[in-house]
Amino acid sequence: MSKAESVPGPDTVITFLTVCGVHGPDQDPWLAAWERVRTRHLRRPAGARRVRETDPRLLGVHASIQVEPDADDLPPYVPRDFDAELRTAITAAAGTGGMVLLSGGSSVGKTRALFETARAVLPEWWLLHPADAAGVRAFAQSPAPRTVIWLDELQRYLDQPGGLPAGLMRDLLAAGVVVLATLWPDEVTIRSAPRVSGEDDSHAEDREILKLSRIIDVPAVFSAEERRRAEQLVGDRRIRIALEHADPGVTQVLAAGPELIRRWRHGPARDCYGQAVITAALDARRVGAQEPLTVAYLTAAAPAYLTPAQRATAAPDWFAKAINYATTPVQGAASCLIPVPAEMGQIAGFLTADYLHQTARTIRRTVALPDRVWQALIAHHHHHRDRRRLIDNAERRGQLEHTITLYRLSADDGDTLAAAQLAHLLVEQGLVEELRQRADDGDEYAATRLATFLTEQDRTEQLRQWTDDGMAVDLLVEQGQIEEAIALLRQRVDDGDTSASPQLAGLLAERGGVEELRQRADAGDVFAAIWLAGLLVEQGRLEELRQRADAGDRNAATRLADLLVEQGREEELRHRVNAGDVFAAMRLADLLVEQGRVQELRQRADDGDWFAAGRLADLLVKQSQEEELRQRADDGDVRAAGGLARWLAEQGRVEELRQRADAGDVSAAVQLVDLLAAQNRIDELEGELRAGTFTAAARLAQIRRWA
Numbered sequence: 001m002s003k004a005e006s007v008p009g010p011d012t013v014i015t016f017l018t019v020c021g022v023h024g025p026d027q028d029p030w031l032a033a034w035e036r037v038r039t040r041h042l043r044r045p046a047g048a049r050r051v052r053e054t055d056p057r058l059l060g061v062h063a064s065i066q067v068e069p070d071a072d073d074l075p076p077y078v079p080r081d082f083d084a085e086l087r088t089a090i091t092a093a094a095g096t097g098g099m100v101l102l103s104g105g106s107s108v109g110k111t112r113a114l115f116e117t118a119r120a121v122l123p124e125w126w127l128l129h130p131a132d133a134a135g136v137r138a139f140a141q142s143p144a145p146r147t148v149i150w151l152d153e154l155q156r157y158l159d160q161p162g163g164l165p166a167g168l169m170r171d172l173l174a175a176g177v178v179v180l181a182t183l184w185p186d187e188v189t190i191r192s193a194p195r196v197s198g199e200d201d202s203h204a205e206d207r208e209i210l211k212l213s214r215i216i217d218v219p220a221v222f223s224a225e226e227r228r229r230a231e232q233l234v235g236d237r238r239i240r241i242a243l244e245h246a247d248p249g250v251t252q253v254l255a256a257g258p259e260l261i262r263r264w265r266h267g268p269a270r271d272c273y274g275q276a277v278i279t280a281a282l283d284a285r286r287v288g289a290q291e292p293l294t295v296a297y298l299t300a301a302a303p304a305y306l307t308p309a310q311r312a313t314a315a316p317d318w319f320a321k322a323i324n325y326a327t328t329p330v331q332g333a334a335s336c337l338i339p340v341p342a343e344m345g346q347i348a349g350f351l352t353a354d355y356l357h358q359t360a361r362t363i364r365r366t367v368a369l370p371d372r373v374w375q376a377l378i379a380h381h382h383h384h385r386d387r388r389r390l391i392d393n394a395e396r397r398g399q400l401e402h403t404i405t406l407y408r409l410s411a412d413d414g415d416t417l418a419a420a421q422l423a424h425l426l427v428e429q430g431l432v433e434e435l436r437q438r439a440d441d442g443d444e445y446a447a448t449r450l451a452t453f454l455t456e457q458d459r460t461e462q463l464r465q466w467t468d469d470g471m472a473v474d475l476l477v478e479q480g481q482i483e484e485a486i487a488l489l490r491q492r493v494d495d496g497d498t499s500a501s502p503q504l505a506g507l508l509a510e511r512g513g514v515e516e517l518r519q520r521a522d523a524g525d526v527f528a529a530i531w532l533a534g535l536l537v538e539q540g541r542l543e544e545l546r547q548r549a550d551a552g553d554r555n556a557a558t559r560l561a562d563l564l565v566e567q568g569r570e571e572e573l574r575h576r577v578n579a580g581d582v583f584a585a586m587r588l589a590d591l592l593v594e595q596g597r598v599q600e601l602r603q604r605a606d607d608g609d610w611f612a613a614g615r616l617a618d619l620l621v622k623q624s625q626e627e628e629l630r631q632r633a634d635d636g637d638v639r640a641a642g643g644l645a646r647w648l649a650e651q652g653r654v655e656e657l658r659q660r661a662d663a664g665d666v667s668a669a670v671q672l673v674d675l676l677a678a679q680n681r682i683d684e685l686e687g688e689l690r691a692g693t694f695t696a697a698a699r700l701a702q703i704r705r706w707a
Helices: 011-017 024-039 084-095 110-121 133-140 165-174 184-194 204-212 224-231 237-243 248-255 255-265 269-286 295-305 308-312 318-327 352-364 371-380 384-396 402-413 417-427 430-439 445-457 460-466 469-478 482-494 498-510 514-522 525-537 542-551 553-566 572-578 582-594 598-606 610-622 626-634 638-650 655-663 667-678 684-692 695-705
Strands: 098-103 126-128 149-153 176-181 212-219 338-342 347-352
Touching: 084 110, 084 176, 084 212, 084 445, 084 498, 098 110, 098 165, 098 184, 098 204, 126 417, 126 572, 133 149, 149 237, 165 176, 165 204, 184 204, 204 212, 204 445, 237 582, 237 695, 255 269, 255 352, 269 295, 269 308, 269 318, 269 338, 269 347, 269 352, 269 371, 295 318, 295 347, 295 371, 318 338, 318 347, 347 352, 371 402, 384 402, 402 417, 417 430, 430 445, 430 598, 445 542, 460 695, 498 514, 498 525, 525 553, 542 553, 553 572, 572 582, 582 610, 610 626, 610 638, 626 638, 638 655, 638 667, 655 667
Parallel strands: 098 176, 098 212, 126 149, 149 176
Antiparallel strands: 338 347
16 A cells, blocks of 8 residues: 555544444544555655654743753643634644634743644644745745644744745645744734835735734633643642742743743842843843844943942953853743854854743833943844834934934945935934035935935025036926936036936937937937837837838837737738847737737747747746647757746656756756755755756855855
């Protein structure tokens, strides 16, 4: 029984087990074995494991407090009130593909509940835990059936470069994939809120993803019924201790949440330096610093939370002791700060415990960040995405000086939005000299804003003295002085400044200046040729357009071909194709596709028409006509070979691509290398390199550079 088709159905297995006296939960191991046999022929995604074999700690389940040295890593699972709804949702998602999201605060048990239910419902499915959004996008290029995608703390994936496009998630769900995710409630609220008119819709994709999700809320504390279930498990001392706390929730105590707060806020006086470092980290995250915080930042910011006496009496090794205090696990579980590795034995920075951050965000919501902390963030926290969040917080909190400084840093790093906003702020704050300096240094946003400001202030002469010719032209056009603008542009072009050619050609066309456009086009000005061709069409001067096309003017030839199609003059179009006009050939091939004249398209392709062959290949791929595509490719049609290679790559058919590549198909070789790179199959890529596949070296170098 090597194939799934030879395995009996589930009803048959259950009936057999029942006849043999195996009932209820005792059937589960047998059904799991049946599931493994039934699905063993399916592809295993790279890096995936069976759900039942996955370590919950690696999926984000918090470590538990430790009160006995030999206790298991995690206490027994306390069934939750929402388990039945969660089980139903995951079961439904498994049927047709779907996304289930648990929304709850830190350490409320959402990740543990999600894992336990997935292990019960889908034990034999593959589970893939992508490291980042790029990993999800790579899997989506060739999704494997019966796979769970695990996205704990979904916002971490949504906020990464490229994020998770809603269309990609729809494709995954349509392929039958189950996506399981968690998200804090305030993140759900922010990302699902309707767009505000006039503002940047930064959460448009996130909003669509949440619409695709079955969202289940996880309460912060146990219900009375959940506590009764927990009381039945007090044989585990950790659960007994958690139930003895009246204020925090059971799951929070199990994750050492209250102990983290006590360590931060109520530690001994001698540990004030460790508490200051923790506060500096929590405040940084509160205003948008989500990337790891460096030692340089913490060292510079922590003194802001110490008294003068504490700063004066600090020992030389105060920071080393403070970091040790902040990173020491509480009750064998979590620590206030979590080291993030760079390389072996090296720390890139520190993150704050989620539960601690969630609590600090409430406690310190209205507390102003010390000026020294803002300065430390500006000097030592150089992360592009975090800087945008820091700017928003600084602006919202009235920290104008720091806002401008942060905008300045982002603008200097090439952030065009920051450059535009900085220019606006500089004018608003009367910092015109800095605006002028930025404009002189090549900041186009500063230049535009300065020109507008000087115009508004009626400082035309000052504007003329300051602006370059380009700004002066814009001002003249804005004031309706077109002839002066043309004269200025003409002088620049005649002096060899080709950057002025596009604007000059456009203004000449606007004025109907055919003669000058013709002269400049004949002298080799490509922009004049483009505008001249358009103007000849607009004025109905078809004969001159035809003459220019026949003389080799490609812009005229392109516009002529378009015009012939628009006017239904197909015979003249064909005549030009037969005379060797490639632009007419392109438009004729397009026309045949648009009108569904496939047989004629096929005939032209067979007669050696390169463009017809290309359009036919695209059409065959679109219509999934694999057999004809393959036949044409095997008969030597290069365009069909390219289309077939793309088709096989989209289907993830690596072996067939490899066979065609080995047979000398260059298109197949290129697509094979790209597909192996997308799936991170490094060993096979190296094999292709050894076999002489010419694109393998470039893709390997690219992957290693990004790694």
